[in-house]
Amino acid sequence: MDRTITTSRLKRIAAAMCLAGLAGWVQAGPVSDQMLAKDAGDSWLHANGNWAGHRYSTLTQINNGNAKDLKVAWIFSAGGKNDAQNTPLFHDGMVFFAQDNKVFALNADDGRVVWKYEHKLPEDWGGYNVPFITGKHRGLAIYGENVYFLSNDAKLHAINYKSGKAAFVKDFQEDGFPYPKDFAKAQDATGYAITVGPLAIPGAIIVPMNGTDFGGLPGYVLGCDPGNGRVMWKANMIPGPGEPGHDTWPEGSTKYGGAGPWITGSWDPDLKMYFTGTANAYEWNPKNRGGGEMDNVGAASIVAVNTTDGSVAWRYVGVPGDPWDFDIPQTPMLIAIDGKKTIVQPNKTGYIHHLDAKTGKFLKADKFIDKVTWISGYDANGRPQNMIALPKEGGDPIEIYPSLLGGVNMYPNAYNPKTGNLYLAASESGMKYGFEEIKVISNVRHFGAYQEFIWGDETDKAVNAKTGKEVWRDTRKGKPGYAGGMMTTAGNITVYTTQAGDFQVVDASNGKILYHMNLGTTAKSGPITFMNKGKQMIVQAVGGLPGFGRDEAIGLEFGSAVVAFTR
Amino acid sequence: MPTREPDENRYNEWFDEAGAMSRVLCWVLGLLVTAMLLAAAPLRAEEEPPAVNPYSGNEKAIREGKSWFRGVCAACHGGRADGAGERGNGADLRKFNKGFREFVHTVKNGRQVPGRTQGMPAWGAVLKDDDIFKIGAYLETLAIEGANWKEAKHE
Numbered sequence: 001m002d003r004t005i006t007t008s009r010l011k012r013i014a015a016a017m018c019l020a021g022l023a024g025w026v027q028a029g030p031v032s033d034q035m036l037a038k039d040a041g042d043s044w045l046h047a048n049g050n051w052a053g054h055r056y057s058t059l060t061q062i063n064n065g066n067a068k069d070l071k072v073a074w075i076f077s078a079g080g081k082n083d084a085q086n087t088p089l090f091h092d093g094m095v096f097f098a099q100d101n102k103v104f105a106l107n108a109d110d111g112r113v114v115w116k117y118e119h120k121l122p123e124d125w126g127g128y129n130v131p132f133i134t135g136k137h138r139g140l141a142i143y144g145e146n147v148y149f150l151s152n153d154a155k156l157h158a159i160n161y162k163s164g165k166a167a168f169v170k171d172f173q174e175d176g177f178p179y180p181k182d183f184a185k186a187q188d189a190t191g192y193a194i195t196v197g198p199l200a201i202p203g204a205i206i207v208p209m210n211g212t213d214f215g216g217l218p219g220y221v222l223g224c225d226p227g228n229g230r231v232m233w234k235a236n237m238i239p240g241p242g243e244p245g246h247d248t249w250p251e252g253s254t255k256y257g258g259a260g261p262w263i264t265g266s267w268d269p270d271l272k273m274y275f276t277g278t279a280n281a282y283e284w285n286p287k288n289r290g291g292g293e294m295d296n297v298g299a300a301s302i303v304a305v306n307t308t309d310g311s312v313a314w315r316y317v318g319v320p321g322d323p324w325d326f327d328i329p330q331t332p333m334l335i336a337i338d339g340k341k342t343i344v345q346p347n348k349t350g351y352i353h354h355l356d357a358k359t360g361k362f363l364k365a366d367k368f369i370d371k372v373t374w375i376s377g378y379d380a381n382g383r384p385q386n387m388i389a390l391p392k393e394g395g396d397p398i399e400i401y402p403s404l405l406g407g408v409n410m411y412p413n414a415y416n417p418k419t420g421n422l423y424l425a426a427s428e429s430g431m432k433y434g435f436e437e438i439k440v441i442s443n444v445r446h447f448g449a450y451q452e453f454i455w456g457d458e459t460d461k462a463v464n465a466k467t468g469k470e471v472w473r474d475t476r477k478g479k480p481g482y483a484g485g486m487m488t489t490a491g492n493i494t495v496y497t498t499q500a501g502d503f504q505v506v507d508a509s510n511g512k513i514l515y516h517m518n519l520g521t522t523a524k525s526g527p528i529t530f531m532n533k534g535k536q537m538i539v540q541a542v543g544g545l546p547g548f549g550r551d552e553a554i555g556l557e558f559g560s561a562v563v564a565f566t567r
Numbered sequence: 568m569p570t571r572e573p574d575e576n577r578y579n580e581w582f583d584e585a586g587a588m589s590r591v592l593c594w595v596l597g598l599l600v601t602a603m604l605l606a607a608a609p610l611r612a613e614e615e616p617p618a619v620n621p622y623s624g625n626e627k628a629i630r631e632g633k634s635w636f637r638g639v640c641a642a643c644h645g646g647r648a649d650g651a652g653e654r655g656n657g658a659d660l661r662k663f664n665k666g667f668r669e670f671v672h673t674v675k676n677g678r679q680v681p682g683r684t685q686g687m688p689a690w691g692a693v694l695k696d697d698d699i700f701k702i703g704a705y706l707e708t709l710a711i712e713g714a715n716w717k718e719a720k721h722e
Contacts, residue, residue: 397646446638
């Protein structure tokens with residue numbers, strides 16, 4: 001490394017720290033348990049803003065009265081080669097952002113790179129539709145002196161947040177988590193293709209093992225030692241022998257089961273439980289796992305893990321026997337409703353599921369998109385009612401709503417305790433869906449199912465969390481897809497960037513557009529906000545493939561940028 | 568003619584990586600393949616595929632090709648082959664216009680998109696030529712204006 005760069009970099013950090021220290025605005029230094037426990041405010045320390053998964057900030061400097069005066073502070077390009085799905089973090093004057101198996105620390109003053117950490121994927125990395133996710137990362141964690149980063153090949157990198165040097169790299173292959181291989185060369189090409197972010201809680205880094213949809217492997221959540229990455233406990237999303245729900249899987253099918261926890265979950269400090277949604281069961285065609293008649297508990301489920309020992313407290317299956325690729329991976333938000341600690345999860349099914357956080361007992365499911373045809377609703381026990389008949393293998397596909405991309409997908413939602421509203425990156429698309437014979441190549445089991453999308457509009461909306469009533473919506477006519485993700489603040493604003501690249505700051509109460517800017521490329525991640533030297537900033541990463549499929553309707557090209565706004 | 572350099576490199580790499588044992592195996596396999604070729608097998612592994620698809624219009628082959636396509640290719644190329652896949656946007660194969668031979672070449676060797684990680688993996692080592700031809704025969708039935716499944720135009 002060039003010494004002059006190092007020196008000037010250190011000076012810059014030192015200057016930033018002095019200023020911050022003098023003004024007392026920013027909590028500098030190692031990230032403590034107390035800092036992790038707060039809602040996002042001066043800092044943004046969790047991808048989801050806080051442990052409860054709200055993506056809510058207590059900051060009010062930018063608010064519904066003055067958001068119209070926003071200006072671009074800086075722009076940084078990470079040279080992205082795939083979708084920019086990472087929600088950045090902010091701590092101690094720096095924005096941390098992951099893309100393409102690299103982590104960048106950016107000076108929040110001007111967006112310049114303070115350090116860059118680069119991980120090279122193994123030579124034999126590859127596999128069936130694995131290029132689709134290569135370079136995608138949904139979140140980072142920060143704890144103590146380190147930024148924690150999960151590379152696609154199932155390695156946890158603890159990177160000193162000041163120096164950018166790795167304190168350790170933990171390879172989970174030794175714990176039985178292989179990475180996916182080039183199927184043309186490997187006998188067994190299956191592996192965990194990690195896109196999810198870790199979560200920092202006192203004494204542990206929670207590491208979800210996802211990417212179970214790339215050949216057929218079961219999902220896990222690991223509790224790891226922040227000091228060296230050692231696996232302290234391992235929680236299986238699919239029930240093992242003796243656990244409730246084990247008998248909802250035919251003998252031997254759990255080994256391919258799917259149920260990858262592919263979006264960072266939430267954590268409750270009182271219950272000491274980690275709540276995560278899980279992926280669909282595998283293969284999508286359910287013929288090897290009960291044909292849709294068996295529940296396949298643990299897949300397309302919400303799972304609560306006791307973080308003291310990794311035992312599973314409960315599992316709620318939202319889509320029993322899931323034949324539709326209706327996984328429910330979205331962050332289960334923790335919200336107090338009528339004094340009860342409630343899991344609130346808007347998900348692919350088109351419903352917002354409410355569960356008792358402690359017991360997993362189903363409370364209700366509120367429909368949040370206009371068109372749902374796969375079921376008529378959920379009964380009092382949380383079971384789907386009147387599910388439409390499955391298509392016949394090899395026969396014609398059937399039309400259902402929503403599409404397997406869901407009412408909401410991976411693009412994060414938000415909750416504002418002041419308005420009581422959920423903010424949803426929703427869509428109205430449907431699909432034609434059919435089953436085919438399941439092909440197995442290099443032990444990679446293919447979906448045995450396929451879809452033809454019926455595109456509808458992106459509908460960004462506010463829904464009252466308690467009542468399920470829609471408060472406002474922003475329909476992007478003729479633009480299919482999802483907003484990149486939602487963020488909301490105590491300043492009564494909600495921020496999101498549409499699939500078509502429109503950065504929007506709206507009034508959280510009524511959806512009135514207060515500020516708008518065309519960012520020129522698509523959004524796939526949620527914005528953040530923080531205080532940098534007394535000024536509130538909003539940072540939004542954009543970039544990737546516009547739309548899920550063809551981009552004609554969106555009219556944008558592939559791009560890559562991290563954009564910072566301030567007043 | 569399109570350049571064939573990329574797969575030559577891949578071939579060499581493969582040989583470099585292979586150990587002595589597998590090299591012997593390769594020779595044996597090579598001899599076998601040669602023997603098969605000499606026996607005038609219609610579908611030749613390392614040779615140019617036929618200029619037009621031998622399965623064009625063959626109902627049974629189209630049905631089998633459809634099954635392969637839906638089971639394996641549709642994830643990226645979409646059930647309609649329009650590129651609207653759940654796993655990113657593959658090429659719109661309804662508009663495929665490079666001719667049958669180039670289709671087979673692309674499926675076998677894959678295709679990288681410069682500046683992007685998303686690309687087509689190489690299927691040559693795991694799919695039989697015959698199955699690739701059948702997939703082609705199915706895709707031909709989805710062709711829309713501008714598509715070309717015959718011989719490629721001279722570039």
